[in-house]
Amino acid sequence: MADYSFDIVSKVDLNVISEAVSAANKEITNRYDFKGTNSSIELNQKDNELKLASSDEYKVNTLRDIIFTRIAKRGIPLKNMLPQKIEAALGGNAKQTVKIQQGIPADKAKEISKAIKDAKLKVSASIQGDQLRVSSKSKDELQNTMALLRGKDFGVELQFTNYR
Known part of the structure; x- marks a missing residue:
């Protein structure tokens, strides 16, 4: 037998994540509450990470909500997204890394x-x-x-x- x-x-399909990042960045450029904040979401495919940056901690949390909503709408499970601690960056900015669990x-x-x-x-x-x-x-x-x-x-x- x-x-x-x-x-x-x-x-996690990184191409789908890349599409979600593009859509989220378009939304950020059009939103009034993000005008002049130098907010951005970047996907580092080599390290399987999302990098969120904005002017303060509250806006970084909002960025995370935006990208997670975009990812969830595309059917990618949020269980595989591991947000790290929000760090203070130079010039009063804040940034956060979200690790993407592969395997x-x-x-x-x-x-x-x-x-x-x-x-x-x-x-x-x-x-x-x-x-x-x-x-x-x-x-x-x-x-x-x-x-x-x-x-x-x-x-x-x-x-x-x-x-x-």
């Missing part, structure tokens, strides 16, 4: 693997870098595993790929 498997991943962190992968084992399903889960592979002899067991994982919150958005 053949083995069946699927991968559990947590990926499943090792501690979350162990937590997911433990949840699968605790459910006593006839599947085996193995951690492979920033993703998990779940395999079984039964497709039904894999479906049950997916249902179990959809019902729990692990702090990252999970996607199921490579189902075979």
Whole structure:
């Protein structure tokens, strides 16, 4: 009998984030409350980060709300957005970095693997870098595993790929 498997991943499409940043920057240039504040949102794809900058902390919070709204409208989960502490910059400005979580962190992968084992399903889960592979002899067991994982919150958005 053949083995069946699927991968559990947590990926964010940076092209969609880039579109959201463009739309948010257009909104910022047109809004009256941002006139003359040198507010900006930038996407650093290499480091998987959003950089928010404005004249004060309140405006940075507003920028974060704007970009998160744009991202959510495009179907990207906000669980994978990790806002850092707002920092004071030179000239009385404020800035914030929002890290974009790509992949499943090792501690979350162990937590997911433990949840699968605790459910006593006839599947085996193995951690492979920033993703998990779940395999079984039964497709039904894999479906049950997916249902179990959809019902729990692990702090990252999970996607199921490579189902075979």
